[in-house]
Amino acid sequence: MSSIAHISSESASNGYLQPQEAAQVSTSALNHAEDIAMFERFMQGDDTAAILMFKKFNRSIFLYATKILGSNEQAEDICQEVWERVIGLRAKPKQLINPGGFLFTITRNLCFNQLQSRKRTVRLDTIAENNLPSSVIPGMTNTEELVLSALDALRFEDRELLVLNMYCGYKYDEIATLLELSPGAVWTRASRARAKLREIITKLSTPL
C-alpha cells in the first residue's frame, strides 16, 4: 500500500496525472509494449501499475461513456465497473496483447448493455427530457446542444467512432487497433459518420 500512498497523495484530487508522474506514462494514447508491461505488473500484484493504468485510461473511458450514454453519473458508474472487472482479473490471470483495447471493449459492452436496458425500461419522467435536451444538461450552450442532438441521431457504431476520434483524441489508426478493424475501414466509416453529422447539423441549424 505504500506505493499507492506515494502516488495517491499527489494526485488524489482529480485522479489525473501530475507533471512528475507524466514522465512515467507514455504520452502516446496507445503504446502497446508499455501497456502490456504495465498490465503484467498489475497482474503480478503491483498496485502502482494499476494506478498508472487508471491515470492513463480513465479519462478516455469516462469521455467515451459520457458521450455514448449522455450522462456523467452513469459514465462514472461505468468507469467504476470497468476497474472492478480489471481488479477481478487478478483472480484469473490472463495475458493481453492490447490492454487499452481490452479496457475499451469492457467499457463498450457495459455502455451497450446500459443502452439496451434503457430501451426496455423507459421512465415516464425521462420522456419530456428526451424531447428537450437543453433541460437535461444545464449550462449547455446552443452549439453543444446542437452537436449532441446530431450525435444522438447517428447509429451507435458511427457515434462511437466519432466520440473516440473527436472527444477521446484517438487517431483513426489507433481506433482501428482498438476495434480490431483495418485503418482503411475505420477511415471510411468515420468519413461517412462525419458526413452524416454535418448534414444533420446543417439541417438543424438552418432557420426555418
Add this chain to the structure above:
Amino acid sequence: MNTRNHLLLDEYLAGKLKSAEKKKFLDQLETDDSLLRLVEAERIIKQSIISDKEELEKVDHSSTYAFLLAGLAASAAVAATSTTAVAASKSVSGYAAAKSVGSTIINIPGKIGIWTLASSVIASAVIGVASYKLSTSDPQNHQKVTKTTIQKHISSKDSIAVAQQIPSGTEQDVPKRKRNLRYEDMFHDIYGNVIEPKQEPTEAQPPNK
C-alpha cells in the same frame, strides 16, 4: 448529400491535401454554398467539442479513484486470506482424516460420523467393563448390599412415624408469631419511625368500645 464535398473536407482537415489541392479547395469554398455550409457545420462541431471537453475536464474522478484503491486493497486482503486458508486446510488434515474414517466406517458424513463413532466406542467399552464386573462378583457381596438397602428403608419408615407423633396446633404457631414480631422490632430498631411510627403494644380491646 454531396459525398465528394464531404470527402474533400475530410482530407483537408486530415492534412492529406497537397498545396495545389488546398488552393483549389479554398477557391471552391468561395463559390460553392453547399461546401460553405459543410465548413460551417464543421466549425460548429469543433467549437462544441472544445467547450464540452473543457467542461468534462473539470469533472472530479476522485470517487472512482477511491473506488479503485479500495478494490486493490480488498483484492490484496482476499489474496492474503486465501493463503491463510490453504495453510489452515493443511493443518486440519488430521481432523479431515478422522472425519473421513468416521464417515467411511459408519457411513454417516461429517461431524456426526465422528461423534457417532466415538460414542459407540465408549459405550461398547462401558458395557464390556460392566459385564465383566457382573460375571466376577461373588454372591455374599450382593447379599450385603441388599440387606443394607432394606435396613435403610425401615429406618426411614420409623422417622416418619416419629414425626407423626409430634402434636400440631396453636403451640406450634406461637413461636412463628414471636419470630415475626421480632423481625418488626428489628425493622424499627434499624429505620426508626421514618416510615411509620412504632405502635406501642396496647391491651386488646374490642373495637366497639
